[in-house]
Amino acid sequence: MQKVKTRLLDGDDIDRTLSRMAMQIVEHNHGVENLAIIGIYTGGVYLAQRIQVLIQEQFGINLPTGSLDITLYRDDWSLATQNPVVKKTAIDFALQDKAVVLVDDVVYTGRTIRAALDAIMDLGRPRCIQLAALVDRGGRELPIQPDYTGLDVQVGMGEHVHVLLREHDGVDEVVLVRQE
Template identity: 90%
Template sequence: MHKVKTRLMDGDDVDRSLARMAMQIVEHNHGVENLAIIGIHTGGVYLAQRIQALIQEQFGINLPTGSLDITLYRDDWSLVAQNPVVKKTTLDFALKDKVVVLVDDVVYTGRTIRAALDALMDLGRPRCIQLAALVDRGGRELPIQADYTGLDVQVGPGEHVHVLLREHDGADEVVLTEA
């Protein structure tokens, strides 16, 4: 059982961070031409949809948005579960020449993102891949860095960051827990 140590973000903080990240994505890419948003299952999918909606609301453009399952691309999938639950990858657009913004809820070791990069390359060759993460908790094992983050926090041994989202958990909240 994990004990909540502190709340890092509430719903307003999450909304503000996503709005800022959406604006940074547009500014960094000098607009939205050839831009696509892809969320990593599960939390990243909800966040990608929200970022897409914020950009659509601001600019009136419906960006291609998809979801990516990386279960079988993980280097630890056999350690996590004997029968992994594979979710659906949904990309209703070609990756060729797209600037893909890959979205996840938390970036930690970098292994999830490495798996996502492998999965994307099997599906096509985008012009560029950028990374957006609501929380960067440090502790990288691979040289992967988020381009856009909502919160950077250093997490100690035995501590975990949990992102709760209204689509799945009923409310938005980011909490730090300890065993």
């Protein structure tokens, strides 16, 4: 079977989308006071860092940003492997009274976000938690919806969305992959 790729976003599209999402985050939160950005490993960390830079450049502030590993919070980690690879959670600021924006590359079933919510609540009690996702591919199993979305795409059986980011993959693009 051959894999067929359809490019959904290129590097310029991703840059424009992140700029729009950054401004929506600021507008929705009535500014940047008590705002924090936390990326979920792996792609969400890079996207959170980019959003942080966009907001900081626009408003000249130091925006608290962190990274979150949810490996041991997943409800399926023992099914995937007996030796999970745990990355470092790096949140060096208090969550109390913060409007926390969780950032992920793709939202699908909602299980990753559920795990991230559990992890965040173990670290503190933010004022609110919002979700930003570059791609919403539908197919939810849990009642979780992003507050900020770059691209909505309906994905069929046998199709997958791959987000490639220059920090990790050397190129920026979002592709839809399907078996033929």
